[in-house]
Amino acid sequence: MAELLQFVFSGLTVGAIYALVALGFTLIYNASDIINFAQGEFVMLGGMTTVFMALVGVPLPVAALIAIIVTTGVGLALHRFAIEPARGATPVALIMITIGASVFLRGLAQIVFDKRFHSLPSLFGADPIQFGGAAILPQSLVVLAGATVIVVLLWLFVERTLLGKAVIATAANRLAARLVGVDTRRIVDFSFAVSAAVGAIAGILITPITLTSYDAGTLLALKGFAAAMLGGIGNPLGAVVGGLLIGMIEALSAGYLSSSYKDAAAFLIILVVLVAMPQGLFGRVKVERV
Amino acid sequence: MAPAILVAAIVIVLPLFFPSAYYYRIGALVFIFALAVVGLNLLMGFAGQVSLGHAGFLGIGAYSVAIGPVHFGAPSWLCLLAGAILSGAVAFAVGRPILRLKGHYLAVATLGFGLLVAIVLTNEANWTGGPDGMSVPALTLFGWRVRGSDVWYWIAGATFVGGFLLALNLMESPTGRALQAIHDSEIAARVLGIDVARKKLTVFVISAMYASVAGSYLALFNGLATPDEAGFLRSIELVAMVVLGGMGSIFGSLVGAAVLVVLPQVLTVFHEYEQVLLGLIVMVFMIFLRRGIVPSVSVALAGWRK
Numbered sequence: 023m024a025e026l027l028q029f030v031f032s033g034l035t036v037g038a039i040y041a042l043v044a045l046g047f048t049l050i051y052n053a054s055d056i057i058n059f060a061q062g063e064f065v066m067l068g069g070m071t072t073v074f075m076a077l078v079g080v081p082l083p084v085a086a087l088i089a090i091i092v093t094t095g096v097g098l099a100l101h102r103f104a105i106e107p108a109r110g111a112t113p114v115a116l117i118m119i120t121i122g123a124s125v126f127l128r129g130l131a132q133i134v135f136d137k138r139f140h141s142l143p144s145l146f147g148a149d150p151i152q153f154g155g156a157a158i159l160p161q162s163l164v165v166l167a168g169a170t171v172i173v174v175l176l177w178l179f180v181e182r183t184l185l186g187k188a189v190i191a192t193a194a195n196r197l198a199a200r201l202v203g204v205d206t207r208r209i210v211d212f213s214f215a216v217s218a219a220v221g222a223i224a225g226i227l228i229t230p231i232t233l234t235s236y237d238a239g240t241l242l243a244l245k246g247f248a249a250a251m252l253g254g255i256g257n258p259l260g261a262v263v264g265g266l267l268i269g270m271i272e273a274l275s276a277g278y279l280s281s282s283y284k285d286a287a288a289f290l291i292i293l294v295v296l297v298a299m300p301q302g303l304f305g306r307v308k309v310e311r312v
Numbered sequence: 313m314a315p316a317i318l319v320a321a322i323v324i325v326l327p328l329f330f331p332s333a334y335y336y337r338i339g340a341l342v343f344i345f346a347l348a349v350v351g352l353n354l355l356m357g358f359a360g361q362v363s364l365g366h367a368g369f370l371g372i373g374a375y376s377v378a379i380g381p382v383h384f385g386a387p388s389w390l391c392l393l394a395g396a397i398l399s400g401a402v403a404f405a406v407g408r409p410i411l412r413l414k415g416h417y418l419a420v421a422t423l424g425f426g427l428l429v430a431i432v433l434t435n436e437a438n439w440t441g442g443p444d445g446m447s448v449p450a451l452t453l454f455g456w457r458v459r460g461s462d463v464w465y466w467i468a469g470a471t472f473v474g475g476f477l478l479a480l481n482l483m484e485s486p487t488g489r490a491l492q493a494i495h496d497s498e499i500a501a502r503v504l505g506i507d508v509a510r511k512k513l514t515v516f517v518i519s520a521m522y523a524s525v526a527g528s529y530l531a532l533f534n535g536l537a538t539p540d541e542a543g544f545l546r547s548i549e550l551v552a553m554v555v556l557g558g559m560g561s562i563f564g565s566l567v568g569a570a571v572l573v574v575l576p577q578v579l580t581v582f583h584e585y586e587q588v589l590l591g592l593i594v595m596v597f598m599i600f601l602r603r604g605i606v607p608s609v610s611v612a613l614a615g616w617r618k
Contacts, residue, residue, distance in 0.1 A: 057416060057419075104595050104599065107599050108598060108599045108602060110602075111598070111599075111602035112559075112602070112603075113415075114356070114362065114551075114555055114559065115555060115598050115602045115603075116598075118551070118552060118555045118556075118594065118598045119594075119595050119598045119599065121548060121552070121594070122591045122592070122593075122594030122595035122598065123591060123595060124591070125587055125590055125591030125594065126587070126588055126590075126591025126592055126595065127591070128587060128591075129584075129585070129586065129587025129588035129589075129590070129591055130588050132584060132587060133584050133585065133588065240544070240545075244423070244427075244544060247420060247423075248420055248423070248424070251416060251417060251419075251420040252420075255416055255417075282431075282434070282435045283431065283435065285427060285431055286427070286428055286431045286432070289423075289424035289427050289428055290424070290428065292420065292421075292424050293410070293421055293424050293425070296410070296413055296417055296420070296421050297409040297410065297412075297413075297421075300412060300413050300414070300417060301417070302417070
């Protein structure tokens with residue numbers, strides 16, 4: 023029982039990060055129909071920038087804030103200088119642009135930072151808390167709390183603010199949104215900025231547990247994309263559930279089966295789910311109009 | 313026929329400009345990758361189905377010519393054929409359920425498939441040598457050991473011309489016409505009485521076999537098979553070659569493969585700036601030549617002639 027609790031906790035922690043990455047995919051997809059494969063690089067930039075700011079003596083909270091601002095800037099620049107100029111290109115061409123951006127950012131991180139692994143100190147020390155026989159890292163609780171706060175804030179923003187309504191309108195029907203006076207270009211700008219910020223926060227939260235390096239983004243982007251698809255692309259609830267599920271499957275199969283096959287288990291289950299439910303867990307069946 | 317003669321001419325004339333054996337090596341790599349890219353282009357450019365896991369078939373091909381001769385003592389050429397058939401069979405089994413998925417859902421399913429192949433190749437170290445891969449015995453044909461970059465250049469070039477011709481013919485066949493109809497509108501194709509699921513599966517199997525042969529060549533040429541051949545980055549590279557050269561342009565497959573094989577070689581002189589420049593070049597190409605190099609250039613030429 024203690025063992026199970028241990029696995030569930032580590033699964034939830036990693037899953038929360040996947041969920042945040044998946045939310046980033048969802049935000050940008052809803053505003054622009056683009057699958058942004060540079061999403062993982064936002065997570066890497068958040069972690070790496072904080073680490074290097076802290077190394078030059080900037081206090082940790084300030085370093086984290088700078089990292090979030092820098093990453094948000096990168097997200098905005100990605101939209102302005104790479105996505106906007108290619109407006110009207112096919113979805114595959116746009117995906118290739120984001121993949122190019124991800125290679126570019128990885129290369130840049132290699133030069134600006136370095137190729138080593140880095141960590142950050144935990145917020146509340148590294149001594150595990152005993153809970154029902156399981157040892158839980160305090161940082162795990164920070165990750166879970168942080169992810170919850172972000173999800174709630176995003177939900178409140180979309181439900182309660184005018185800008186949030188504009189985001190929903192843009193996601194539902196871009197042309198109609200423009201007709202009622204929504205500046206959809208700014209909404210896409212905004213969604214890239216928020217996705218980048220959320221990614222950066224995820225990177226800062228998880229670095230004390232999993233470490234970070236210039237190439238940490240690729241795998242996170244894969245998992246986040248898979249989580250968003252598992253939940254049903256475009257559905258924020260689906261993204262969160264998908265992320266947590268993938269984290270849990272990984273932790274449980276690593277614990278009970280074999281750690282080298284944990285990714286295999288996750289993707290095998292995704293395949294099975296998609297074959298049974300071709301629109302993901304929460305996706306709606308799209309009726310194609312002729 | 314004319315495009316095939318052009319491509320054959322390129323294969324024959326190119327070595328006249330090669331100053332050293334190193335260029336034969338690059339040329340061979342270009343044709344090997346171009347073979348896989350032609351197959352993927354049939355699937356993406358003509359049938360309109362994305363695969364983010366095509367390197368999985370490259371991996372199956374590569375390890376067929378590694379595991380067959382090493383563990384079973386089978387001749388390499390037979391293993392190459394067996395690998396292609398195995399890839400086709402796997403594509404058939406996997407394709408039946410997942411080709412019903414659309415767009416990004418198909419992308420994530422194929423991605424999962426490719427990762428599964430790479431994970432198995434990495435972990436079954438007794439058979440595959442694990443993450444470092446395993447060495448591959450040289451190809452022997454009629455008692456003659458095939459080696460040397462120039463020999464492989466001609467083998468890869470000839471096979472590419474064959475694959476190119478086959479793809480062109482396929483596109484002119486009823487199946488090819490049906491695929492293009494599916495690409496334009498699946499519903500319209502179905503209304504016309506085209507068995508959409510079957511046609512998609514056919515082209516998926518064919519493209520898997522192209523990738524498998526290319527993977528076998530790659531392993532035999534390098535004398536090494538590693539799990540990286542089946543990895544996600546390899547899959548992305550293949551997709552990038554298709555998109556860069558031009559989706560739906562068979563000749564574009566050669567151009568796309570050439571650009572992405574030669575470019576990293578050229579960029580190594582920039583040392584640590586290699587990745588930055590590669591990413592930048594891919595972005596610039598896709599922004600300004602968004603339909604791919606060959607279609608964009610031919611449209612521009614047509615406009616200039618007027």
